[in-house]
Amino acid sequence: MEWREYHEFTKHTAERLRRARHYLDWANIPNPFRHYEGVPVLDLPADPPAPEIPALKVMNGELGITQAKDGAAFLSQLMFYSAAVSATKRAAASTYALRVNPSSGNLHPTEFHFCSRGLIGWADGLYHYRPSMHMAEQRALGDFRGRMEGSDAPLVFVLTSIAWREAWKYRDRAYRYCLHDMGHAWQSLTLAARAMGCESYAVGDFADDEVSSTCAVNGDEWPMMIVALRGRPIPVEMRVPSETEFYGGNANRLSEEVVPYPRIERMHAATKVRVESPPESVASAEQDGHGEIGLPTAIGGIRTFGEVVRMRRSALDFRGGDEWMTLSQLGAVMKGAGKPLFADFVRQRFVQLYLYVHRVVGLAPGVYRYWPMHAELEAMKLGDQQIAAAALSLGQELAGNACVAFSMIGDFESATRMFGDRGYRYVHFEAGAIGQKMYLASEAVGLRATGIGAFLDDEVHRYLGIAPGLGQVVYHFAIGYPVPDPRLGA
Numbered sequence: 001m002e003w004r005e006y007h008e009f010t011k012h013t014a015e016r017l018r019r020a021r022h023y024l025d026w027a028n029i030p031n032p033f034r035h036y037e038g039v040p041v042l043d044l045p046a047d048p049p050a051p052e053i054p055a056l057k058v059m060n061g062e063l064g065i066t067q068a069k070d071g072a073a074f075l076s077q078l079m080f081y082s083a084a085v086s087a088t089k090r091a092a093a094s095t096y097a098l099r100v101n102p103s104s105g106n107l108h109p110t111e112f113h114f115c116s117r118g119l120i121g122w123a124d125g126l127y128h129y130r131p132s133m134h135m136a137e138q139r140a141l142g143d144f145r146g147r148m149e150g151s152d153a154p155l156v157f158v159l160t161s162i163a164w165r166e167a168w169k170y171r172d173r174a175y176r177y178c179l180h181d182m183g184h185a186w187q188s189l190t191l192a193a194r195a196m197g198c199e200s201y202a203v204g205d206f207a208d209d210e211v212s213s214t215c216a217v218n219g220d221e222w223p224m225m226i227v228a229l230r231g232r233p234i235p236v237e238m239r240v241p242s243e244t245e246f247y248g249g250n251a252n253r254l255s256e257e258v259v260p261y262p263r264i265e266r267m268h269a270a271t272k273v274r275v276e277s278p279p280e281s282v283a284s285a286e287q288d289g290h291g292e293i294g295l296p297t298a299i300g301g302i303r304t305f306g307e308v309v310r311m312r313r314s315a316l317d318f319r320g321g322d323e324w325m326t327l328s329q330l331g332a333v334m335k336g337a338g339k340p341l342f343a344d345f346v347r348q349r350f351v352q353l354y355l356y357v358h359r360v361v362g363l364a365p366g367v368y369r370y371w372p373m374h375a376e377l378e379a380m381k382l383g384d385q386q387i388a389a390a391a392l393s394l395g396q397e398l399a400g401n402a403c404v405a406f407s408m409i410g411d412f413e414s415a416t417r418m419f420g421d422r423g424y425r426y427v428h429f430e431a432g433a434i435g436q437k438m439y440l441a442s443e444a445v446g447l448r449a450t451g452i453g454a455f456l457d458d459e460v461h462r463y464l465g466i467a468p469g470l471g472q473v474v475y476h477f478a479i480g481y482p483v484p485d486p487r488l489g490a
Contacts, residue, residue, distance in 0.1 A: 314449070
């Protein structure tokens, strides 16, 4: 299968990193904001109200409420708390934006398109969200939902990925980061919708080229996921279907030069092939085992969802030293991470978590395996893991300075037996989704987190004692008390 060749080629090793030095062409950095010229641009109401439900309740599956009375107000609140600009950073003489949804290198390959039907005061049609201005670009009028795998939901999102934005920095490995970011964006949207009282369902099995054509996305954008939102809080009305009128628009140019990466192109082409009638499940690594250490599953958290998502940042580093997190804080993070994901490709979980515990009250330093069905930890090896965690994360000290770091191990073999090469997407989606939940749960309990996409792949496997056929590392993560970032603005 194509996935195996791609994954092996893009593994980090010390030798490959020495041979393949890469210097960033700052004059050619891709624009992180896509917009379509020549289409109507609609204002979304400024300063939408914040969802007041506690963040941990949303993480644990509870529904919030919204007071939005029309489509514009609903969309403004939804996008402001799932995909909007949330802060700025200063670097030398320049200022750049941070967003609610995290991204590898803050390069933001993911774009949010959506189709609406029957929203009060909002025309049925196809739209693109412009986060730089918190506006919606109206690309067409009419009902487009039926072309998105037959969904009849009043609001259907199509999440696309622009690989060049990541490849500019990460080259051939960039496709992995695009898939991580898609998982983050999916959960960012899903959790914001839940905080407003809506349920969601994601579809990964769709005809890629047909959806691209329906959405008229630029050739550098690839549809990756369809997310349908439903719920009584969505302000809708009965409406007579209208004729389709297409505006289209011209996508802005992101760089003066787009450097081709044929290996990424081949990998994406391979994942576009759909498997007819995949089996309901396949033999995989067990997810329902037991450990000897139970984690607390209840913790009070008063930070609201609106507060948490707007203050979420990726930690620059962690303070280390004598600052410890509690077992209850860890339990809250793990409980949120283990909650169900609602999608057509989640027939079983493909990602398992290994923890490098540095400073958690009540836990001896060491490596632990997490068993989500019973919220238990199994000790794999004891002893100080700070140097090992940092070394495995490509020498990034934050993995050792954190209170706890993670290796997410993906069962690619089972996923690709079930879905073909397309399963490669799904493992990364799941890892990114878990990461997004960890980000928000960490903020909710007074900590901060950061995702780590760079690691020495096979060294991780050897250190954890995992045979490649039983899982491969797909994502690293770290949680602790952050070092202040002086570059942050409002």
